[in-house]
Amino acid sequence: MNPSSHLSLIIDLSPSQWHLSAQSNNSYPLSFQTFLSHVLTFVNSHLAFKHENTLAVFGALPGRSMMLYSSLDATSANSNDPPADANSYRPFKLVNSVVANNIQKELDAIERLTEEPPVALVGALTKALCCKYQPFGPSTTRKRGNEATTSVDPRILILSVSPDLSASYIPVMNSIFSAQKLKVTIDVCKVFGEETVFLQQAAHLTGGSYIYLGRRDAFLQYLTMSFLPPPSMRHIIAVPQQDKVDFRAACFCHKNIVDIGFVCSVCLSIFCSPVPVCSTCRTKFPMKTLQHLNASRPSIPPANGVSNGAPRPPSARPNPGMSASLR
Ligand SMILES: [Zn+2]
Numbered sequence: 001m002n003p004s005s006h007l008s009l010i011i012d013l014s015p016s017q018w019h020l021s022a023q024s025n026n027s028y029p030l031s032f033q034t035f036l037s038h039v040l041t042f043v044n045s046h047l048a049f050k051h052e053n054t055l056a057v058f059g060a061l062p063g064r065s066m067m068l069y070s071s072l073d074a075t076s077a078n079s080n081d082p083p084a085d086a087n088s089y090r091p092f093k094l095v096n097s098v099v100a101n102n103i104q105k106e107l108d109a110i111e112r113l114t115e116e117p118p119v120a121l122v123g124a125l126t127k128a129l130c131c132k133y134q135p136f137g138p139s140t141t142r143k144r145g146n147e148a149t150t151s152v153d154p155r156i157l158i159l160s161v162s163p164d165l166s167a168s169y170i171p172v173m174n175s176i177f178s179a180q181k182l183k184v185t186i187d188v189c190k191v192f193g194e195e196t197v198f199l200q201q202a203a204h205l206t207g208g209s210y211i212y213l214g215r216r217d218a219f220l221q222y223l224t225m226s227f228l229p230p231p232s233m234r235h236i237i238a239v240p241q242q243d244k245v246d247f248r249a250a251c252f253c254h255k256n257i258v259d260i261g262f263v264c265s266v267c268l269s270i271f272c273s274p275v276p277v278c279s280t281c282r283t284k285f286p287m288k289t290l291q292h293l294n295a296s297r298p299s300i301p302p303a304n305g306v307s308n309g310a311p312r313p314p315s316a317r318p319n320p321g322m323s324a325s326l327r
């Protein structure tokens with residue numbers, strides 16, 4: 001039997017990006033209202049897919065993140081009870097009204113801000129990772145070999161409109177490693193704006209799917225075709241995968257995304273130029289090595305930053321002979 005599926009949905013609620021997305025000079029303008037109606041149809045489909053399926057919705061707002069709805073938390077649903085309607089299925093109406101009301105409340109609060117800080121995607125991602133995936137207590141836990149596994153198939157879907165924030169490279173990578181340990185799949189749909197390097201890596205490293213929305217008028221179709229099947233069914237139903245992944249990293253010194261980085265062989269910190277002392281672990285590097293690395297730097301960086309090497313988790317050690325290593 002297929003396990004039940006838990007979906008943590010992260011919605012990027014950057015008012016400025018949504019304003020740009022709705023402009024009529026875009027080839028496929030998409031307003032936030034249309035986007036939200038498609039998203040609510042999608043979450044209703046997820047809940048209808050299997051009775052035990054669970055849902056949590058998080059909002060990434062400028063400067064903060066919050067939980068908008070959780071089917072695991074009965075109090076969040078009861079406090080916003082919608083009036084009875086004979087023409088609608090009550091659980092769907094409840095989700096729709098709670099999510100829409102909470103988003104409206106948060107966006108009203110943002111209007112009072114004078115300037116817009118970057119959206120707190122990492123905050124929403126860590127909240128989604130902290131979500132409990134056992135909807136009906138320990139009874140859903142079954143034994144497989146010596147290891148107890150829950151029969152819930154957890155995943156996170158990020159609907160992103162904001163560009164990469166290079167300052168959040170390290171927390172995003174740490175979230176990815178946590179997701180790998182928890183066996184949580186991260187799916188990403190880039191609804192508007194440039195491709196994001198970090199979210200491509202998040203989807204690739206957790207076995208999820210990354211989709212750049214080409215035809216934004218077909219948003220609901222993309223959601224249904226690509227993100228409705230839970231990870232446990234993806235060996236039967238093929239979902240679109242990325243044909244290339246941008247593996248560039250951000251340097252720890254200036255938070256710039258770099259094509260060629262210099263990696264501390266002790267703590268794996270990445271720098272955009274050879275440094276005499278690692279700012280993270282204080283390891284000193286011999287002058288000779290620095291001169292050698294400086295001399296071997298190519299004068300023109302390659303135009304294409306796409307490579308096939310995946311970044312290592314923090315416990316791994318680099319090859320001693322690596323050209324970009326400081327030792
Ligand atoms: Zn730097």
Ligand SMILES: [Zn+2]
Pocket residue numbers: 264265266267268269278279280281282283
């Ligand atoms: Zn170091």
